[in-house]
Amino acid sequence: MLERDHAKCKVTGVSELGLVEMTRKRTRESLEHILCEPCSQCQGRGSIKTPVTVCYEIFREILRQHRAYDTETYLVLASAGVVEYLTDDASDHVAELEAFINKTIRFQVEAMYSPEQFDVVLR
Numbered sequence: 556m557l558e559r560d561h562a563k564c565k566v567t568g569v570s571e572l573g574l575v576e577m578t579r580k581r582t583r584e585s586l587e588h589i590l591c592e593p594c595s596q597c598q599g600r601g602s603i604k605t606p607v608t609v610c611y612e613i614f615r616e617i618l619r620q621h622r623a624y625d626t627e628t629y630l631v632l633a634s635a636g637v638v639e640y641l642t643d644d645a646s647d648h649v650a651e652l653e654a655f656i657n658k659t660i661r662f663q664v665e666a667m668y669s670p671e672q673f674d675v676v677l678r
């Protein structure tokens with residue numbers, strides 16, 4: 556038992572106090588396990604990518620699809636924040652990309668998507 560939980564428990568000594576501390580830590584961890592689930596936004600990392608980063612990932616994905624498939628329009632599905640960024644602050648970059656690949660890029664807000672989640676669909 557001790558060996559198996561080695562990574563999770565910080566045993567400071569063999570004193571009774573140490574054992575109490577260890578038990579308390581384990582109880583807290585299992586309660587956390589029961590009461591919590593991984594954060595759907597950051598997958599437990601504690602931070603998420605900014606719309607700027609996601610925006611460049613979307614551009615890279617469009618360029619990748621541009622080389623791989625022949626289509627007239629791309630539909631980008633993303634969270635509200637990312638779509639807002641793409642159609643406002645990044646609209647010049649979108650226009651440049653459209654001119655470069657000679658294709659139209661449309662955007663659609665997917666309310667269920669996390670800020671990091673997106674899909675590029677051929678239309």
Ligand SMILES: [Zn+2]
Pocket residue numbers: 594595596597598599600601602
């Ligand atoms: Zn989180």
